[in-house]
Amino acid sequence: MSATLISIVVFNIVMALIVSLVFVPILVWMERRVAGFIQDRLGPNRCHIGGVRLGGIVQSFADMLKLVFKEDYRPGAIKEKVLFTLSPVIVFVTAYLSFMVIPFADDLVIDGKSYIMQALPIEFGLLWILAFAGLGVYGLMLGGWASNNKYSLLGGIRAAAQVVSYEAVMGLSLISMLIIYGSVHLGDMVRFQGELIWGLIPAWGIIIQPVAAILFIITAFAETNRAPFDIAEGESEIVGGFHTEYSAMRFGLFFVGEYIAMGAASALIVTLFLGGYQIPWLNSSTLKENIEIVFMVIALLMPIMSYFFARWIKKNNVWLEEGDIRNRETKWLINGLIGINVIIIATLAFFIIFGIGDNGTNISVVILQVITFVVKLLIMNFFFIWVRWTLVRFRYDQLQNLAWKVLLPIAIANVFITGIFVVVLGV
Amino acid sequence: MGIKIVPRHGKSLKDKLYLPAIAGGMKVTFSHFIKNLKDTSNIETLCYPEENPKDITSRYRGIHRLTKREDDTIRCVACFMCATACPADCIFIEAVQREDGVDEKMPAKFSIDLLECVFCGGCVEACPCDAIRMDTGIFSFVKKKREDFVVDRDTLLSHKPMKGSN
Numbered sequence: 242m243s244a245t246l247i248s249i250v251v252f253n254i255v256m257a258l259i260v261s262l263v264f265v266p267i268l269v270w271m272e273r274r275v276a277g278f279i280q281d282r283l284g285p286n287r288c289h290i291g292g293v294r295l296g297g298i299v300q301s302f303a304d305m306l307k308l309v310f311k312e313d314y315r316p317g318a319i320k321e322k323v324l325f326t327l328s329p330v331i332v333f334v335t336a337y338l339s340f341m342v343i344p345f346a347d348d349l350v351i352d353g354k355s356y357i358m359q360a361l362p363i364e365f366g367l368l369w370i371l372a373f374a375g376l377g378v379y380g381l382m383l384g385g386w387a388s389n390n391k392y393s394l395l396g397g398i399r400a401a402a403q404v405v406s407y408e409a410v411m412g413l414s415l416i417s418m419l420i421i422y423g424s425v426h427l428g429d430m431v432r433f434q435g436e437l438i439w440g441l442i443p444a445w446g447i448i449i450q451p452v453a454a455i456l457f458i459i460t461a462f463a464e465t466n467r468a469p470f471d472i473a474e475g476e477s478e479i480v481g482g483f484h485t486e487y488s489a490m491r492f493g494l495f496f497v498g499e500y501i502a503m504g505a506a507s508a509l510i511v512t513l514f515l516g517g518y519q520i521p522w523l524n525s526s527t528l529k530e531n532i533e534i535v536f537m538v539i540a541l542l543m544p545i546m547s548y549f550f551a552r553w554i555k556k557n558n559v560w561l562e563e564g565d566i567r568n569r570e571t572k573w574l575i576n577g578l579i580g581i582n583v584i585i586i587a588t589l590a591f592f593i594i595f596g597i598g599d600n601g602t603n604i605s606v607v608i609l610q611v612i613t614f615v616v617k618l619l620i621m622n623f624f625f626i627w628v629r630w631t632l633v634r635f636r637y638d639q640l641q642n643l644a645w646k647v648l649l650p651i652a653i654a655n656v657f658i659t660g661i662f663v664v665v666l667g668v
Numbered sequence: 669m670g671i672k673i674v675p676r677h678g679k680s681l682k683d684k685l686y687l688p689a690i691a692g693g694m695k696v697t698f699s700h701f702i703k704n705l706k707d708t709s710n711i712e713t714l715c716y717p718e719e720n721p722k723d724i725t726s727r728y729r730g731i732h733r734l735t736k737r738e739d740d741t742i743r744c745v746a747c748f749m750c751a752t753a754c755p756a757d758c759i760f761i762e763a764v765q766r767e768d769g770v771d772e773k774m775p776a777k778f779s780i781d782l783l784e785c786v787f788c789g790g791c792v793e794a795c796p797c798d799a800i801r802m803d804t805g806i807f808s809f810v811k812k813k814r815e816d817f818v819v820d821r822d823t824l825l826s827h828k829p830m831k832g833s834n
Binding site: 275277278279280281282283455553556557560561562627628630631632 | 687690693694697698700701704706707708710711712713719
């Protein structure tokens with residue numbers, strides 16, 4: 242166990258923690274603000290700590306604090322106390338573990354040794370994810386059943402039936418991707434997507450296999466119980482579905498688990514279909530060869546983008562009351578932005594002038610790819626939220642019809658056509 | 669009466685695919701999102717305690733005010749017409765002899781319990797000398813105790829008419 246290995250493992254685990262747990266408040270905030278903007282409202286923007294609002298993100302922490310301090314109440318009618326307590330944990334843990342095999346960057350080579358940039362350095366990532374995606378629904382089922390409440394039971398049954406139908410389609414759409422990539426290692430898949438088709442278009446999964454991509458995205462929505470497939474907690478019919486009897490932090494765990502599951506589904510979609518950590522037209526080897534040009538481009542683009550961002554902050558981050566502490570935030574944010582710019586540009590200039598050697602090049606490529614991955618993940622999460630606030634909920638029979646009569650035949654046909662193409666063309 | 673034939677939707681391939689319609693809906697929501705993200709002042713929401721509604725009309729019945737004569741003395745003659753007309757019995761008047769020769773009587777005390785008041789405007793219509801009006805436009809009153817909601821004569825006299833009303 243060298244120091245390098247330990248620091249890389251720690252970095253990967255911390256990254257997995259950040260993109261799952263730390264992202265939850267950000268996602269909750271994003272959900273509420275995006276919903277507000279889509280419906281021409283403002284959304285939460287008043288909560289502040291010493292004047293710092295950060296666009297209202299503090300509200301998420303306040304809500305979480307509230308959930309922690311609420312009474313942990315369990316109705317007396319509940320007999321299966323262990324299962325009742327266990328089910329939010331199952332939802333949370335399975336969603337969290339799915340994140341463990343997502344590659345955040347290309348394999349890092351330090352002193353000739355290669356390290357996989359996943360929290361769990363295993364090479365059968367897709368199977369791991371399939372296993373845990375299927376397990377997650379046990380939390381909803383057990384929670385619904387253990388609540389000893391007819392609404393909860395209905396919610397649990399719905400969740401189970403929905404996941405059973407959509408899991409089949411999801412598996413089939415993944416099989417066509419497996420035929421293309423020829424590997425279950427997520428790192429190999431992303432490396433495949435770094436190439437170009439005819440030297441022009443990035444070979445992302447969504448371009449090679451658009452049908453499988455659409456099928457997978459639809460099933461990912463169903464799998465994470467997000468709108469338009471959130472009938473498991475259909476408020477209009479069955480109160481709260483499986484979490485009717487849950488309150489305080491037990492409900493909070495369900496809530497957090499749901500958002501982590503959404504993040505994990507987004508990460509998987511990004512990894513499989515949207516090129517993972519690859520910057521379009523710049524795969525790892527191109528990046529390594531042209532690292533100095535990339536640094537220069539970043540050093541040029543950073544101030545320009547920061548200028549427009551600062552202008553946007555100045556225009557929109559206002560508090561109408563004169564003399565309120567919240568009015569000072571804009572100045573702090575802009576100063577912080579200038580400070581970050583100065584630090585980054587100075588570092589990049591130092592690297593360009595003095596060079597950074599092989600290890601330095603590899604590490605900076607990894608950092609660039611991690612940033613790309615996080616940006617893509619956020620965009621995909623935004624897509625999930627955007628869909629939720631656009632589409633209405635499916636009726637239960639429509640949902641099953643869609644899965645068995647529409648998506649399943651398309652998925653099977655897609656597998657066959659992909660197979661024929663691969664065999665005939667001998668790719 | 670002719671028969672109106674309503675075109676049936678959902679039979680063409682484009683309708684059955686669902687995805688074009690979904691894309692259309694997503695376009696609408698995204699345009700709203702971008703419009704509001706670029707400039708939050710596009711949003712009609714009022715940030716209430718800091719920002720007050722600007723569309724209160726001159727006929728809005730806000731908190732009462734007692735009007736004054738040209739010589740800046742109280743116009744009310746303590747005739748009890750408003751208190752009699754009040755359906756909520758929330759106006760309390762104590763009359764006193766007026767010594768300055770402008771009129772015969774004036775109220776020594778004139779208080780309104782805002783928690784009882786139903787803001788019907790009956791007192792304004794009953795007043796024979798235009799001494800009470802509800803054109804202040806004040807719609808929000810927050811106090812700490814019940815007793816504070818009983819506003820007295822001097823407070824009512826100090827209320828100003830809303831801008832734009834006459």
